[in-house]
Amino acid sequence: MIWVGGAPVQRFLQDVQYALRQLKKSPGFTATAVISLALGIGATTAVFSVIYAILMNPYPYAHTDRFMHMSLIDAEGKRQGFGLNSDQWRELKKSPVIEDAFVEDEWSLTVTGHDFPEDVEAGFESSNMFNFLGVPMLYGRGLQPSDAVDGHEPEPVVVLSYKFWQRHFNSDPSVVGQKLQMVHKDYTIVGIAPSRFTWGDVDVYVPQKIVEEPNHTFNTEIRLKPGVTRDQADAALLPLFQQFAKDRPQGFPKGSFKVHVLGLNDNFLQDLGGTLYLLLSAVALLLLIGCGNVSILLLARGTSRMHEFALRAAVGARRWRIVQQLLTEALLLSLTGAALGVGLAYLSLGKIVDTLPKYAYPHEAAIRINVPVLCFCVAVAILTGVIFGLWPALQMSRPDMSQVMQSGTRKVAGSVRGGRALGSLIAGQIALTMLMLAGAGAALEGFVKLTTVHLGYDPHNIMSVPIPVHENTYKTWADRANYFEQLKTRVAATPGVAMAAISTNATPPSNGGDTLFDILGRPSSQEQKARLNFVSPGYFPALKIGIAQGQIWSETENHNGAPVIVINETMARKYFPKGNALGGAIKLQLKDAPPFNLMAPGADGWLRVVGVIQDKLDDGLRNPVVPEMFVPYTLWMRMGTQILVRAQVSPLTLLPAIRKQIAAVDPEQQTISDPQDLEHWIMSEPEYEQERLVSWLFGAFAVLALLLAAVGLYSVVSYSVAQRTNEFGIRMALGAQREHIWKMAFRSMSVSVSVGVGVGLVLALALNKVVAHWAEGSSRDPLLLAGATMVLVLAAAIACAVPARRAAKTDPMVALRYE
Structure with missing residues (x-):
């Protein structure tokens, strides 16, 4: 019964009920569409959330746009480390381009006064460091200028890091004002740092004694004055550092050198930025493939229902009512997929963070789901469902009535146009999947090369135990x-x-x-x-x-x-x-x-x-x-x-x-808290962790893309076979062999698959430089491309074989009566 009137709320509820019945009648279609959207939304949102936290908004500190590291570039163009003594630090602060600068050192201390000594990493900071960073403490205060006056011993005060406070004091806020004994010296706890304040990744912060010793040098950080560019800073600091090199040549490169200031996050951008953007490209392709899969499913299903739409229009259903009904179905699919995608994004975010190189990103970064990106992905999914869900209805809501009455099958006008659209979507999906497979293969090839490289030593059953001297x-x-x-x-x-x-x-x-x-x-x-x-x-x-x-x-x-x-x-x-x-x-x-x-x-x-x-x-x-x-x-x-x-x-x-x-x-001698065996030492190398991240995540996304493409092909061929069941029955009744029917079912998708593979190969070759820059393998490797082609063609063949076999085994008499 076709319902054409009633109150808006009643119409909406009836549309929802009818849509649920339709989706329940096709559980395979519903599950595939929902999972396709969920995978694309979840993966894209999780990866971009990581990128946003690490590369775009990593630090809680004040004026991070003017917060700079300094480096020296020698005559060979290589970056050289250096340290400044107390006199040089004071001279540096007088520079007209510098607003403020602080110095620091790092050392291991031991918590004493307990049954078991505990090793802690201590940051020895000049007393202006906390004001420089400008982050309010969670409890208490940070170090302040009165804690370390030049010419006097620093006050015995300490600020605890958030993790050390959790581990050693069980997150008790009342410890502020209590004593912490380190190397038999009592320090008053004056503050607890917030969770994102992880400067130096140390356990505690204590005042640095500024000694007047030329060879005692410190790490130095600077903040430029407002309006000062990096080039201006480089030019202004060079004469000063040249004078420093004359006064203390052993601490600076021999010969000529340049001063180069770096943004707080520049090193991380260089080490991990390209890798993350490569992964973002991969999940963006996965989102496109997922949306393409839903488009294919909806278009194929809509094409198979064109006879239904024409009949409904013929008996008086208004065009808008048909569109409204299909809009409800499309929205139900899209919103369900989006809801699952949100859940998947939250679940996968932690897994991705666990695979990130430990020291290749700032630990201050608060990696959480990025809401604007999540909303964008959900909007794309909904738009995909709406466009391709309504397309068949808009095509057939005003049918040729004579054709509808004469048609005893599901094939009606518009199916040719729908078939071309399906073919184009399939070809595009195959091309993107081919690109994903080639990229994943290149990443895996690079990772295998890295794991099989000749080391020249034996790292098995050996470890390094660091021992600091107090x-x-x-x-x-x-x-x-x-x-x-x-x-x-x-x-x-x-x-x-x-x-x-x-x-x-x-x-x-x-x-x-x-x-x-x-x-x-x-x-x-x-x-x-x-x-x-x-x-x-x-x-x-x-x-x-x-x-x-x-x-x-x-x-x-x-x-x-x-x-x-x-x-x-x-x-x-x-x-x-x-x-x-x-x-x-x-x-x-x-x-x-x-x-x-x-x-x-x-x-x-x-x-x-x-x-x-x-x-x-x-x-x-x-x-x-x-x-x-x-x-x-x-x-x-x-x-x-x-x-x-x-x-x-x-x-x-x-x-x-x-x-x-x-x-x-x-x-009282302690070892560093987390010694590693050399096999794990190797696996902690930045290049190893980076290659592992790219290969496993890229590989996982490529497998998902392959599954989505195979399911999309299977769905299209299944709908095509169902649409032509009556035709197959006639052909078999006239003497056609089952092998002929099998070939017809395969032939329907062979052109789209071939075009998609060809376009994918062209894309893989064209984007080889991008892939090779962040993976040791090459997407132009002939064996790699041949393997990816074989995998994709095999998956396509299996996807087409199941419905083709079902069509070939159909009883001709059943097929002739099929409607």
Whole structure:
């Protein structure tokens, strides 16, 4: 019965009831359309929410547009680190382009006064830092100028980070005003930082004592004055830094350099921005494919119902009533898909955040669902449903009555036009899916290359245990050398430990510090630079690094701080091309700066080359090996080191026993709270985490796109077969074979699939540079493209085969009576 009158509310309710019955009669169609929309909306919203939080609105600090990092660019165009002492900081603050600047340092402290000491990372901040950042504290106050007056000892006050407050004090706000003992000194807790205040990722903030020591340098952050551009700042700061370099040349690049200021988020934009935008492109394609799928389903279903629309119009239904009915059905589908998409966005957001490289984005970022983007995606989904849901009704709401009365099948005028539209949509969907598959293949190929790269060392069953040395302890060279040796000996004696070695700064695959050096008998050159590592002789067998020539220094030589050095093959080939590295002599630029850096007697003289090791990765997982030098760690000891532990079992299981051994040497000595084995160290490398993020997320989106495309094809072929059932019956009654019917069903989509694959291949080739910039693989790889084509064609064949087989098995007599 067709209802054509009544109150608006009654008409609406009846439309909803009728729409629900129609959707219930086609559960496969309904589920497919809803899931297609939900996947597109959920994925797109989640990924853009991550992008917005990390790249567009990451920081809670004041004036972030003028908050700058400073860097120095040497003559080779490479960025160099530096530090400023207290006098230089004060001069910097007087610059006409700078509004304010603060200095900071970072050190490990130990919470004492409890049964078990707890290691904490402390940020030592100049007293203007909190005013500079301009973030109100959650409870209490931040550090203030009166906490650290020049020429006086800083006040013993501390501000707790939000996470440390939660972990150590169970989120108790009454701790403000209480005491926290660190290294046997009582500090008054004056404030609790809010959750987004994570500057430096430290546990506590204490006032920095500004010492008048030329070699004691700090990290320095600046804020430009309003209206000052970055170029203006670079030009104004260069003469000042050139003067700093003249006054203290050991802290600045040799030769000419430039000053370059960077925005607070520029490094993260460079490291992760392209990856996130690539993923956004992937989910945007997924949203398009999902909406295309719904369009195909609605158009195919509408085309199959054209006879129904014509009959309703013929018996008196007004055009607007037919449109209104279909609008209700389309809105029900779209809104249901949108609702599920919202839920999926919230569920998937946390999963995406878990896969992000740990240190490749600011931890201040509040990653939450972006409402405007969510509304946009929902609007796109609704618009898609409305347009393609109403298209058949608008075509057939004024039919040719003679054609309707003569037609005994579902084929009526307009189906040819509808078929062309369906074919175009299918081709577009296949093309986008092909592009997704090629991009996912390139990302996976790059990730596989990264995981199978030759390391040059064995990272299995070995871990690095960082050990900080507290200030004012082990202040002489002999005391510190003996202390480190005792720690190594006790750790090596731990049951389950196969070998232990000192590795101050040499944990691969990205290790050492770039250091200038001279070669005996050759002119000095500022271009002679190599990675310098401080290790014990056990470092090489612990990592199973092969010896190419010569030998490693002995334990006795290590204990005495002997002037010896070992280089890698790359350095030997570059600087000793005649093969005469052994017996050569190298001089390093090492400076004695007690109590922070203690140098052995003679360490600033010529070091004899005693060995050449086989190359290992030393500059990350992607970059080629660079020249590398190894010297006894006793030549130049910092206030802290690392112990490499090779174990007979999983090394992390030995941590409690190792910590007991360390405490047996010094009860107050702590290790860094989260040591890692070298396999996880590799997986924490930015390039590894970035490739893993791109490959897995891109791969997941590509699989979803493939499933959506296959379902869309299946739906179209199914509706096409249902529409032509009567025709197939006539053909079979006249003698057509089942294989002929099978081929007809396949042929209906072969052109669209072929065109879509072709266009997708063209897009993959055209966008290769974009994909290759953020993935190690290439979307132009012939094998990759052939594989993606085969996967897509196979999925299309399966999608078409099921309804085609059903059509071929239809009984001709049943088909002839089908309506």
